[in-house]
Amino acid sequence: MKGTHHNTSRPPDNQFTDYDTPDEYVRANRETLIEVIKHGSTDWVRALALAAFVEYGGEPDREQLRREIERMNRLEDSE
Numbered sequence: 542m543k544g545t546h547h548n549t550s551r552p553p554d555n556q557f558t559d560y561d562t563p564d565e566y567v568r569a570n571r572e573t574l575i576e577v578i579k580h581g582s583t584d585w586v587r588a589l590a591l592a593a594f595v596e597y598g599g600e601p602d603r604e605q606l607r608r609e610i611e612r613m614n615r616l617e618d619s620e
Contacts, residue, residue, distance in 0.1 A: 562597075563593065563596070563597045564597045564599075566593075566597070567593055567594060567597040567598050568598075568599075571594075571598070574590045574593060574594050574598075575594075575605075575606070575609065577590040578590045578591050578594065578606070578609065578610075579609065579613065591606070594606055
């Protein structure tokens, strides 16, 4: 496209560039990720949040997440 210049040397300005590592992002957005896992609109969205949480959330967060998953499974079984 003539006259269009795209700067590919840096990522776009958005909330994700405020963090140097995925670990930092997960730590800073822990509660939001938990809410997405609990109430996400699709399985895909919940799976992505769960994957980020498991990979970068640290051990204490994983234990809480395990409890939340078990609670969700119990709720689904009771429906």
